Amino acid sequence: MDWLREHPDVKTIRVAAADLNGVARGKRMPARSAQKLFEEGTKFPFSVMNLDIWGEDIEDSPLVFESGDPDGLLMPTDRGFMPMPWLEAPTGLLPLWMFHPDGRPYEGDPRQALARVVDRYDAAGLKAVVATELEFFLIDDSGRTLRVPPSPRSGKRRTGGEVLSLRALDAFDQFFSTLYEACEMMDIPADTSISEAGPGQFEINLMHQADPLKAADDTWLFKMLVKGVARSYGFAASFMAKPYDAWPGNGMHMHFSVLTKDGDNIFDDGGEMGTDALRHAVAGCLRAMPGSTLLFAPHENSYDRLVPNAHAPTGIGWAYENRTAAIRIPSSGPKARRIEHRVAGGDVNPYLTVAAILGAALNGIEDRLEAPQPFKGNAYDQKLAQLPESWGAAIDAFDQCPEIRRIFPDHLVTNYLMTKRQELHYMAELSDEETVELYLDTV
Template sequence: MSTKLDQLSSWLKERKITEVECLISDLTGIARGKISPTNKFLDEKGMRLPESVLLQTVTGDYVEDDIYYDLLDEADIDMFCRPDENAVFMVPWAIEPTAMVIHDTFDKQGNPIELSPRNILKNVLKLYADKGWKPIVAPEMEFYLTKRNSDPDFPLEAPMGRSGRPEVGRQSFSIDAANEFDPLFEDVYDWCEFQGLDLDTLIHEDGPAQMEINFRHGEALHLADQITVFKRTMREAALKHDVAATFMAKPITDQPGSAMHIHQSVVDIKTGKNLFSNADGSMSQLFLNHIGGLQKYIPELLPLFAPNVNSFRRFLPDTSAPVNVEWGEENRTVGLRVPEAGPQNRRVENRLAGADANPYLVLAASLLCGYMGMVGDVKPSAPVKGRGYERRNLRLPITIEHALERMEACKDAEKYLGEKFMRGYVAVKRAEHENYKRVISSWEREFLLLSV
């Protein structure tokens, strides 16, 4: 540990870093932590945070007392957060030289905190490692650029581009529409290169000022860290250019939602061979089992893929998003697409996760579903030929309440994720939904106020 900290110390001193943002991810994916002068950071070799931040909702509230005190120490004790020297990034928008360092969380005895999203992903990756396997993932992040909006009751609008006009209509894959925001994305690419993020391509998606950034394939933990950093970076770059960037799953009525597509495969650690292909290049049984696991368990763990009430608006009819866990080759109308690729690059693209999902938890969930299929010899359904939107046999829960009930009852996943995490996550999402149900919407005021 001391050698690793020495390396981190040298890295900070070489770049003349004066401040360090020490952060962890909560269950929502919000970066929580402390900002410390570099000298103090190096002296303390980490930070302490109340463990209760891991049961905090997106609104800043907490779960009910009986669950809170059943899962956490009644004294509201601290957890110990240690820096990961492999998760250190510059903060290019800061005035002074600043770095952000992602931390892992432990209890007083040195045991990993069971509610920590990063620890959950590390646990799933260990399941693979114990089998001699390593997952490879390549995430794709969709998001919208919008006008700055200070009134939550006012619908979001497309921002002005370089032409001085807001985008209208559908401009999927339009180069000119993407170029409307060239100055912003030049900053994004410069900043991401400065941070060492493995960005690949920029695509204009279907919605007005809706974009997609693709990441190069790599190890799941490193890419979850990168997505966490990228979302902060994208928001900061947007603010610099007087617009907003949102990763809400469905931010604009009657426009496509924003997804986090996850390409995933599994290789043999020793040989590097893709386990999804046989020697003759055909699909392996492990590949089919992996798809079978995704089909069986995604509906059981859907709150990890669709964590908010807004997430389920992506799954409404005629929204251009897949609404089932059917699979097919080169088929974007199903939830699980197998892109055309050579045997070493064979993979499945999970198209069901929302852009609002916690990157650690959604990668953990997607890989765990596939793992349970592989070790449980789960057989997939027949692949879909043609349009799959209307297939009804393998549909998803349609409300977050129903999804949370199914997750709560999934004992197969609880065996791997742990009872404490399962109870804590469901409790946080239920607390958020109770908060949501207390808000009177503009729809109710518009159609019920003077009519009933």
């Protein structure tokens, strides 16, 4: 409420929560409704957290007709209000998460699923520190063919990718300046930006957070912000896994370390190899990886990214300082020893992805799992077990994975499976052009 008092020009607000696909579902309200939101919350049907990618109900879901489509209670997260700088009118955004009317967390809410994993870390006397790196394309989608938008600075279009090119960044300097200013306003800790291998493709790193919920919030809000700012400049920003056949796709790499209550990094052995705990965490992530793939690659288009020699992992393995690996241990000072998980695409739900990775790592730490030997060289040339190669195979692996059911509540697993099986069925009716149109802005 303090934020609204400090911004009397804000007359309307948005309230929103992330559904299973990471899509923001919510309402527009007059600002005068804000006090009631904090005191009483607001209501959405439980089924709203479980819509498919088109925003349709899940057929035969018990959340809909069988139960009368009842309401859940949405309450503000501790994030509070923030601006929506991409809108013309001054507007406040209030992130929400879902509970039962009696105050119990709703197990079908992806943010609640991550909170459940964080609670497991707390019970073990541990704290996870998380950072994400997000890749996205700036795209002119005004015609029938996707292409790079003209530079707001020069009016020219660049047709090729330029890795770590200052010229490519400078071409969109106005956009990035606006974006970074908006990140400051929204308390999103945007750090380094670089140009990537695809035309109009960029990556921005978000700084490490000692609160995984805030790290996931930041990632979810950042995706919303980038898309909004891009539209204000007359083009699209897309986190779609693979918008162009001929160019690498968009990833969302996640770095994490684990601290004791005293702040000591349990992966730090004072040297370059890391501790047994690091290898246990790696082993947990590797064991859960086949079943987790559906969360890291949640859409049909996601599997166009996960192909050999396309800068995305396909084999289930780990290595030190090797970007072809699914799990990389970056070179760093010992105190910053961490794990980088490189499988997820830019099209993921950040809450489910962070929960899956941290949950799998904790499984490995608790069970003292032994990791296989790290490989050396090109992962695509190794004889590694492979990630599920298709969306359907990933759905089946998710369903059959005991690690997934250890991390996530059964209710969420059931809802997610119903959602993805419905999407798999209806996606078969879409052309390639319709698929791009569906995913370009949505994910």
